[in-house]
Amino acid sequence: MNRKTASLTALLALLAAGLIMPYVAPAHLSQLSMLWLFMVLALSWDLMSGQTGYNSFGNVVFFGIGMYASAALQIGLYHPVAEYTAAMGEGTEYTLDAAQIYAGLALGVPFGGLVAMLAAILFGALLLGMRGHHFAIATLGLAVAAAELAASRGYIGTGFDMPSPTLPNAINSPALFYWLSFALAALALIFYMWLLSTRFRLALNAIRDDEDKAEAMGHFTVRNKMTAWAISAFFTGLAGALYGNLSRSMAPHDVAYSGMEVGVWMILMAILGGRGTFWGPVIGTAVFFGAKELFWTYLPGWQHVLLGALIVIIVAFFPQGIIGWLRERWPNLFAKPEPDEKTTSHTPPRPAISTGGNGHA
Amino acid sequence: MYHRLHTRALSYFEPLISQEESRVQNLQLLLQDPAFSIQLLLDGLWIGAVLALAAFGMALVWGVMNIINIAQGEYVMLGGFITLLAMDAGLHPLFGIPLAALVLFMLGWALYRLVIWRVVEADISISLLATFGISIMLQQLMNTVFGANARTAESGLGISFLFGGMVTVPQAKVLAFVLSFAICLALWLFLKKARLGRAIRATAHNARTARIMGIDTDQVYAATHAINAALCGVAGALVVMAWSIHPYMGLPHTLRSFMIVVAAGPGNLASIFTAGLGLGVVEQFAGFLLGAEFQLAFLFLLLVVVLVVRQTSLAHKPQCLKLPETGKTGRNLPS
Secondary structure (H helix, E strand, C coil), X not given: CCHHHHXXXXXXXHHHHHHHHHHHCHHHHHHHHHHHHHHHHHHHHHHHHHHCCCXXXXXXXXXXXXXXXXXXXXXXXXXXXXXXXXXXXXXXXXXXXXHHHHHHHHHHHHHHHHHHHHHHHHHHHHHCCCCHHHHHHHHHHHHHHXXXXXXXXXXXXXXXXXXXXXXXXXXXXHHHHHHHXXXXXXXXXXXXHHHCCCHHHHHHHHHHHCHHHHHHCCCCHXXXXXXXXXXXXXXXXXXXXXHHHHHCEECHHHHHCCXXXXXXXXXXXXXXXXXCCCHHHHHHHHHHHHHHHHHHHHCCCCHHXXXXXXXXXXXXXXXXXXXXXXXXXXXXXXXXXCCCCCXXXXXXXXXXXXXXXXXXX | CCHHHHCCCCCCCCCCCCCHHHHHHHHHHHHHCHHHHHHHHHHHHHHHHHHHHHHHHHHHHHHHHXXXXXXXXXXXXXXXXXXXXXXXXXXXXHHHXXXXXXXXXXXXXHHHHHHHHHHCCCCHHHHHHHHHHHHHHHHHHHHHHHCCCCECCCCCCCEEEECCCCEEEEHHHHHHXXXXXXXXXXXXXXXXXXXXXHHHHHHHHCHHHHHHCCCCHHXXXXXXXXXXXXXXXXXHHHHHHHCCECXXXXXXXXXXXXXXXXXXXXXXXXXXXXXXXXXHHHHHHHHHHHCHHHHHHHHHHHHHHHHHHHHHHHHCCCCXXXXXXXXXXXXXXXX
């Protein structure tokens, strides 16, 4: 069995597990939905930051944009959004029937993804001309500013939180959102697996390894970065749209643009599993979920500190993540056939000739 | 949860009026009454000097170790909390300044020995993630230990008035300004004259050659990181006396440091100080005109503008040859 079939088999097994899960653990449907959504987030973060080498600390912005865009459309189809938000979604005039909910979800969720993608293209036009570390700090600023701006807009709630549409009792909402999350994750997994088998991945890796050389070889690096970020934002936005419905309330600082929770988690999950690989973020998400439940149960109050410490420990001591460790431990099972495919801990060879100003400013 | 508590107080620039409809009014006020402009200008200068202090540290670490320290703002905050602790123990907050410097120096050294040394030679994307992790860790630690409220240390210094009471000048802020300036001068002298300072500059210039010349660059890196943390500690002690601190001010502060260093270039302490003052004044005026809710958006916009301008100006520089495998090539040395 070669690597490709093995990978494909593992993916099918994962999807099969997803199909069985709700019957095995019907009480944990909402946690399982989050597991799938976080898998999408981690994979999307890794496309930009692991494969392309551009650390984005601001992907949570697309999560929030997708969430609010979707919710605004879901509600806005039937009710004025500002009044709905002001009333906190309460009152009989704001109830939606099942058909309206389904129509809202069918239109709103893709809309959230698209708006997030447009935002990525807009911000990308501003930021992606910058080289690695400038981009990273700029995205940090983006994330901080977005939360503050969202918190001051009355349309989506100032000081209080916009609630997501209330489902009528006829709908089994945990099951509905489980299947939606699972469908999104399945779509993302299949799409990313395909994308990472194409030449586009090599183009992105070329940017990560040596952008100047990639440019000299005739790659349109800015365009490639933009495409990667747009794809990443699209899936992040979709996940955000579903997460908003799942979490019921969309507080700007705590849920939508929560740089300290979702924003950190997606980074942690990807680097835990191993940056720049397909299976890294997937495995990282699963492991992180277990660890998170433990932290939240046994160390209340300290969990965020520990997650920060975990990032430091992973980056400083295991920069290749779980996948990298597996590759080192059992090279003939996991190692890539190509010689220089180890991803993270390697510094790319320094260019003999390089532009004067890119390293510092 | 805790974020909501300080939605409106993400930093210490508090504009006088923040209603949206009063923006035009504010502009008119500014144009009619020069006292307002002077007040904003002075306030901006005071805070700008303190911002410059953290920016020196960032420039030092960036120039010498090729690391952008995202935890910069958290070091500042920690300096403030140490001052608060000293005050709780019955000391005058002024004692907090050396104490914060000392504790942060040790913390910076320890963090280098534990974490940073592993990433100092790695790609910059790795060290960014590492310092990001440190930033999250310290931020959440302080949030857990000290709570999410904004806090300030009462220094007992009075307020002076200029122009017949039209312009207020709190003496704590003047003290912050003067001390920042003095530390800037001291740092400049240190880098110029002291043995360690010269070793730091040599390492910044070319780490490999410095090693060949017998400089223990590992030790230099540790010292640089520790000095950076100490500078931030002093800045934090000054911030808590003249303004206020809370656990979520870290990231905006890091962004400001970064912006100052990028705008000024990491090589020149005088231009960093000037850029710091400039940023303080610009933010003060923008905060007055735009209101609190746009403060961070303005900061972000300014950051993008600075980066884009800088990138364009660098793109027009002639290309130069770099030797392969020389470790930290061509960093600008603080001088």
